[in-house]
Amino acid sequence: MDGTKKLEKARERIIETIAQNIHLYGLTPSAGRQYGTMFFHNEPLTLDDMTEELGMSKTSMSTSVRALSDLKLVERAWKRGVRKDLYQVSEDWYQSFIDLFSIKWRKSVSQHSGAIRKSLAELDELMNDPAISEELKSEVMIDIDKLQYMRAYYEWLDRLIDAFEDHDIFDLVPIRNLQKDSSDKSK
Amino acid sequence: MDGTKKLEKARERIIETIAQNIHLYGLTPSAGRQYGTMFFHNEPLTLDDMTEELGMSKTSMSTSVRALSDLKLVERAWKRGVRKDLYQVSEDWYQSFIDLFSIKWRKSVSQHSGAIRKSLAELDELMNDPAISEELKSEVMIDIDKLQYMRAYYEWLDRLIDAFEDHDIFDLVPIRNLQKDSSDKSK
DNA sequence: TTGTTTGTACAGAAAAAACCGTTCAAACTA
DNA sequence: TAGTTTGAACGGTTTTTTCTGTACAAACAA
Numbered sequence: 228m229d230g231t232k233k234l235e236k237a238r239e240r241i242i243e244t245i246a247q248n249i250h251l252y253g254l255t256p257s258a259g260r261q262y263g264t265m266f267f268h269n270e271p272l273t274l275d276d277m278t279e280e281l282g283m284s285k286t287s288m289s290t291s292v293r294a295l296s297d298l299k300l301v302e303r304a305w306k307r308g309v310r311k312d313l314y315q316v317s318e319d320w321y322q323s324f325i326d327l328f329s330i331k332w333r334k335s336v337s338q339h340s341g342a343i344r345k346s347l348a349e350l351d352e353l354m355n356d357p358a359i360s361e362e363l364k365s366e367v368m369i370d371i372d373k374l375q376y377m378r379a380y381y382e383w384l385d386r387l388i389d390a391f392e393d394h395d396i397f398d399l400v401p402i403r404n405l406q407k408d409s410s411d412k413s414k
Numbered sequence: 415m416d417g418t419k420k421l422e423k424a425r426e427r428i429i430e431t432i433a434q435n436i437h438l439y440g441l442t443p444s445a446g447r448q449y450g451t452m453f454f455h456n457e458p459l460t461l462d463d464m465t466e467e468l469g470m471s472k473t474s475m476s477t478s479v480r481a482l483s484d485l486k487l488v489e490r491a492w493k494r495g496v497r498k499d500l501y502q503v504s505e506d507w508y509q510s511f512i513d514l515f516s517i518k519w520r521k522s523v524s525q526h527s528g529a530i531r532k533s534l535a536e537l538d539e540l541m542n543d544p545a546i547s548e549e550l551k552s553e554v555m556i557d558i559d560k561l562q563y564m565r566a567y568y569e570w571l572d573r574l575i576d577a578f579e580d581h582d583i584f585d586l587v588p589i590r591n592l593q594k595d596s597s598d599k600s601k
Numbered sequence: 602t603t604g605t606t607t608g609t610a611c612a613g614a615a616a617a618a619a620c621c622g623t624t625c626a627a628a629c630t631a
Numbered sequence: 632t633a634g635t636t637t638g639a640a641c642g643g644t645t646t647t648t649t650c651t652g653t654a655c656a657a658a659c660a661a
Contacts, residue, residue, distance in 0.1 A: 230540060230543065230545070230546045230547070230550050231550065233536060233539075233540055234537070234540065234550065234553065234554060234557065236536070237532075237533035237536045237537050237540075237557070238533070238557065240529050240532060240533050241529055241530065241533055241561070241564075243529075244525055244526055244529040245526075247525065248522040248525060248526065250440060251440075251518060251519065251522055253437060253438075255618090255619070257619080257620085266560070267557065267560070269556060273637095274637085274638070275637095283620080283621090284620065284621050284622075285621095285637095285638080285639095286620075286621060286622075286623095286638090286639075286640095287619080287620055287621075289638060289639060290619090290620085290639085291619095293639085310628085310629070310636070310637075311636085311637065311638090312637080312638070320563070320564070320567045321567065321570065324571070331438060332438065335435040335438055338431055338434065338435060339431055339432075339435065342427050342428055342430075342431040343428065345424075345427060346424035346425070346427050346428055349420060349423070349424045350421070350424050352420075353417060353420055353421065353424075356417065358417070359417045360417070363417050363418065363421070366421065367421060369456060370421065370424070370425065370454065373453070373454070374428070376507070377428070377507070379589070379590065379591060380507045380508065382590065383508065383587065383589055383590070384511070386587050387583070387587045390586055390587050395586060396574070396586065398586070399577055399582060399583065399585070399586045400570065400573050400574045400577050402566070402570055403566065403569070403570070404566065442648090442649075444649080444650085460607095461607085461608075462607090470650075470651090471650065471651050471652075472607095472608080472609095472651095473608090473609075473610090473650075473651065473652080474649080474650055474651075476608060476609060477609085477649090477650090480609090497606075497607075497658085497659075498606085498607065498608090499607080499608075
């Protein structure tokens with residue numbers, strides 16, 4: 228088999244695996260393929276480059292590169308004399324993992340916390356209403372407990388994301404920069 | 415406003431918030447609504463109960479309760495004399511968060527690790543091929559570096575998931591069981 | 602055994618999304 | 632200024648996903 232073909236095949240396997248797993252970041256396989264393609268390119272790419280590489284429309288490239296940018300999986304690059312926007316994958320994958328939580332999960336925590344606060348206030352009000360049956364009150368009490376549990380959980384999630392952002396997580400789970408020689412046959 | 419209505423409204427807000435955020439678990443809003451409904455029910459529910467509560471088909475209830483079960487967000491319950499399957503939400507949300515990683519992310523790590531191993535072996539072979547141009551070899555070298563970086567990253571992710579499963583994460587980010595009085599107005 | 606109940610497989614309908622071609626505004630060039 | 636180039640907004644089309652109703656197999660009841 229031709230050497231270039233072999234290299235291409237080895238890359239394709241990785242790209243396809245990325246495409247099949249990028250849903251964990253809430254992205255489509257197409258965006259994953261785009262990411263993978265950029266990953267193996269050693270130069271920043273323009274939208275037109277991507278159109279050519281992936282055989283998809285420029286519009287599609289534009290929208291999915293935006294989705295990738297929103298999650299900070301890719302970033303813009305500059306190159307003297309090039310007017311087109313250039314994009315390249317963010318180098319630090321650990322940071323990309325953290326960014327997922329900073330962006331998507333933090334937003335979710337915030338929405339939940341807001342909803343819980345509002346509902347808790349309403350139930351609180353309900354508890355102080357004298358025109359409410361004892362039976363209903365005991366139901367409300369149960370719900371208040373549940374919401375308090377939720378509130379504690381999201382507060383925990385919030386601190387977890389803090390621990391990611393502050394890189395405290397690397398104290399617990401250190402990055403091992405093995406750089407293991409690829410000819411090492413040991414298991 | 416009627417007390418029962420008010421309670422219902424407070425619940426609906428939470429349920430809808432869950433529905434809008436469950437995509438982080440790779441589930442549809444419908445499944446989220448189903449989860450939310452079960453969450454506020456103090457008794458396990460049957461598929462027929464859910465059909466009635468949510469106004470959707472039994473088939474839908476069956477498929478999405480399976481999706482929820484796969485992620486261990488809900489579990490089966492038993493009740494004397496009831497022949498129908500009963501389901502209830504898993505009580506421990508912290509564990510549910512961990513399960514997400516045990517199930518979905520671990521699988522992703524495994525797929526990636528496999529692909530990386532294969533591709534790395536191929537590139538290794540390519541490097542030892544004497545019939546390959548120097549130019550191509552330097553390209554291959556770059557890719558090997560990238561794959562080694564990936565390998566280290568997924569190995570880190572694997573250890574991170576271990577830290578979740580072993581509950582070591584709670585040493586770094588402890589669960590505060592505040593149980594703060596809901597009448598506390600401090601900010 | 603036969604009749605009933607329950608959960609799920611399957612195929613088609615409905616809804617949602619991904620994607621494309623065209624168009625347009627902004628930025629750059631001359 | 633006018634002419635290009637570029638990225639994205641907007642409708643319309645295609646593809647995918649979600650949901651439903653029917654049908655069926657397994658478990659239970661009598």
